[in-house]
């Protein structure tokens with residue numbers, strides 16, 4: 241990343257550079273030109289970064305544990321173009337709704353590589369998934385267990401399933417994103433006996449074939465220890481279930497939640513760090529319990545797409561409150577990225593049209609929406625910002641767009657995919673007509 245602050249290099253896509261004129265480039269495309277051509281807010285995805293990260297994750301796991309697979313957790317962001325790219329890279333796909341499943345199908349994603357998760361899948365969604373031939377359904381609760389058995393029976397299928405268990409491991413994430421503890425809506429508690437009861441029931445169901453166990457601890461997990469703890473708890477449980485119910489653990493997934501690099505001072509573990517910790521602790525636990533090696537699936541979402549996505553905004557108003565704070569407003573905010581408002585998430589930023597310039601002031605980047613809480617970045621050191629500057633926010637590829645809304649009736653942003661100097665519009669900006677399309681008023 242010549243001419244750019246080296247501390248930002250691992251947060252922007254690996255293709256990011258600065259032109260001699262001081263413009264940020266992504267995938268060989270000038271970010272300022274992209275903003276001009278496609279408008280802002282604009283989400284730019286870097287194809288080279290995406291593919292390289294997919295390959296790094298696959299290699300990190302398969303080189304250590306042959307029977308392993310990486311499933312991209314589509315909730316982090318899914319479009320048909322991305323489903324097709326992930327399929328090409330040989331990954332599996334974790335979906336959590338009929339909508340994500342429909343997008344995957346429409347992109348031609350191989351259904352046997354799709355895993356369906358969620359704590360309250362509807363009967364309709366389960367029917368769609370079974371009929372489509374999805375590879376695995378992760379059963380989250382007793383209600384779903386009975387429902388899925390009935391649906392599979394009615395469709396004349398024997399559905400391959402995993403049981404989602406909750407191992408009571410605290411992943412030390414934000415309270416709103418922890419999922420592996422006892423007090424969570426997700427999964428069947430091992431400690432509370434629900435996991436065993438559900439396993440007994442599932443093994444007895446004619447239309448379900450229980451392949452193994454799944455858990456997911458939360459996200460983003462900046463340490464590797466929670467995965468090690470979960471492996472021990474789940475493998476010990478599998479051992480007890482083998483002895484009591486002749487259950488064979490053929491597949492296992494410790495979920496996703498691998499962290500992305502959002503802040504310069506907070507680098508996440510590398511894919512190799514995660515893979516080594518997960519594989520070594522899994523093998524150790526299996527040996528201790530005398531169990532055969534199951535196949536292993538990990539489900540990274542944000543770790544695969546966060547770095548590839550850069551959000552571009554145009555700077556507008558400026559409000560200086562002497563001795564208190566300077567607010568600089570941009571043309572996006574909580575409707576395209578709710579994470580700061582919802583999870584207190586923090587981001588870095590760079591002025592795309594003056595990419596090599598050093599910071600000169602401390603400002604707070606506010607969004608354009610009618611909420612005081614609509615602040616994208618509180619207290620960040622940046623060069624002096626002027627109206628018309630293009631602000632680039634890196635690590636924006638995950639959990640921004642899929643949670644985007646039309647708050648204040650603003651159209652949602654466009655998305656472009658960049659590669660080797662070419663920019664392809666993969667989602668056009670919404671229009672006012674889009675906003676009114678479902679509105680039946682005046683149709684008689």
Ligand SMILES: Cc1ncc(COP(=O)(O)O)c(C=O)c1O
Pocket residue numbers: 313315316334357456458459460495496497498539540541542543
């Ligand atoms: C079951 C499951 N797998 C994987 C993920 C992906 O998490 P992340 O994007 O942090 O990797 C989630 C996130 O909520 C999840 O619920």
